[in-house]
Amino acid sequence: MTPTQEQELWMYRHMVVSRFFEETIETIYMEGKTPAFNMAKGPIPGEMHLSNGQEPCAVGVCAHLNSDDIVVSTHRPHHVAIAKGVDLKKMAAEIFGKKTGLSGGRGGHMHIFDAHVNFSCSGIIGESVGVAAGAALSRKMQGKPGVAVAYLGEGAANQGAFHEALNLAAVWKLPVVFVIEDNAWGISVSKQASTAVKYNSDRASAYSMPGVHIPNNDPIEIFAKAGEAIERARNGEGPTLIEIETSRLAGHFMGDAEAYRPAGEKEHLAEIDPIPGFKKRLQDQYQWTEAQDEALRGQARELVDAAIQFARDSDYPAPEEALDKVFV
């Protein structure tokens, strides 16, 4: 399955938007946090897990989804949320803890919910898989179209929930796709040190489903393989497990000293940054010009700036609103 030029541009644009968004968040996160790095301070308090480098995992999969399909993401959710079409302004406002945020400031960066596009995520490792399987079950039981996609990190594949959900999805032939973003590190512990198999995709064979390994963080390859898996799910042929070797260009969270990385790893990852790679592909394939690239970047920048401005300009909720929405 190969993307059309239009689809490639859609993927590239969303990667660029996502990167601008993360870079902007990165800068603002440090406001009020220097020289004392107090996590509670600044316009964006709390932990911050940036997705720089992992954008291909988001766009290559979400390019095949519409707003009716379901995505359940992880504690590192921004890139996937953007590719799934989550309202960028409301997401930014949520990350700032504002009243206009997706949950009115109750959730924050690890708890992005946008019911309009069927997106959610959670800060609990490995919990996306069961929820996605259940959403897929619901569609099947209701006879409604739509597939579910669960994102998880490579570390989450060592959780029981992962194995239980894969088995369940296979036994019940659910329209779900499990996407592992293998960024090689679970905070400071390497995949190699924590995982008995080289490729988590090999584990699919234990649950009689296809296991697909994508080694190079290549959005085109991800598009192709995810497209096949999603088509399989839509056709009622059951689940697929995909593992993508991707890059976490930043730390696990903001403020991570990353002393655990081998010398030169960060530099190497910067060299294989997927965004310049995609740009080059567009230049080679479609005579993509610098002017076109500038225009696309300008639009992406405007989109991000508008979202951030919206977040900054929005009011905080009233403190007592904390008591609302526990139940409906």
Place this chain on the structure above:
Amino acid sequence: MTQVQAKARKLTIARAMAESIAMEMRTDDKVFVMGEDIGELGGVFGNTRGLYKEFGSERVKDTPISETAFIGAAVGAASDGMKPIVELMFVDFFGVCFDAIYNMMAKNTYFSGGEVNVPMVLMTSTGGGYSDGGQHSQCLHATFAHLPGMKVVAPSNAYDAKGLMTAAIRDPNPVIFMFHKALQGMGWLGTEKDAIVNVPEEVYEVPLGKAAITRTGSDVTIVGITSGVHHGLKAARELEQQGVSAEVVDLRSLVPLDRDTVIQSVRKTGRLIVVDEDYHSYGMTAEIIASVTEAGVPMKAPPQRVAYPDIPIPFTPVMEQWALPSAEKIVKAFAKMKENE
């Protein structure tokens, strides 16, 4: 906690925990540590710093993100004569591994008629106040303390942290060691100066199940644990300005619970405020008030609790800071008691 040392050395809670573990590991080769990022990184909250360098990867074991497996493994190893210390990075993550904890770790001694000991320590971080959202900010004291078969301790300062950890490692029973993130002295979660106190260099134990009178007073007893103690101390200082003498009791242990110290204190003061960053309902605050009431202690006013509202912990600082216990809320609770007298 006021032993004067020639050098009057102080430690943070993070360093005190690591020091205690290191000292036990030096003298008892059955003690070992497992958890996520507790090796070279030294623990996300600094409480295993230096252990990997001193003892190596055989005894300081980074695990996969597999709490069910490695906490279950600790139960098995402890039952077979080892003394594992495991870390559950955030207490909020207990859901995935609670069977290993409350159905295995906490019950195997009983099921074996006391034949099988489970001498393990499960250390886990608690607490919020820094906008980490509702899956990384809970205390859940009562969730653990409610279930029989495991001891539960939670220090408010570095002296207690070292002594409780030593006692916990040596105890033949499973012990949950809850440490509040904001008291760790890691800097990036703010700094509570009162938690950084003098700590002897030698080994010592703080007995499990013994509360401490952190501040003596005669008009009201403020009972707390971890962060609640510090809110209580700040409130006591404010109340002092109003001419009110507040006694602050640091429970230190939830299981066993030192009801006697609390009851004696309330007999003296006649007033009781209980502070807990854990949820309001069905929690430690209710347990303390019930215990004092059951003991028939005469009180001058209905007891009060200052605890977390029964809501998931909100992210945005305006909501979270509003919901957290504070010295101000304790002072208000006292004022309310006085109105009712």
Place this chain on the structure above:
Amino acid sequence: MSTDVLVPHDLWEEDDEAVITSWLVNDGSEVSEGDMIAELMVAKIQYELLAPTSGTLSIQKDIDDVVAKGDCVATIA
């Protein structure tokens, strides 16, 4: 005679300012050369400040104070 306890220029790489996150000895207590006496934080990383000499420590900068390399944070007499 007293010795200034200065923030060493090689304690961390860049020239960022730091924050004192803990004093690990009481003000006015005895310290020995090489004792860890304080922790400083730059970004999210803590660095250990060691006593440059032996004597009685007099703390000049408090917890949460911002300090730069070369700043005097205490004296030892």
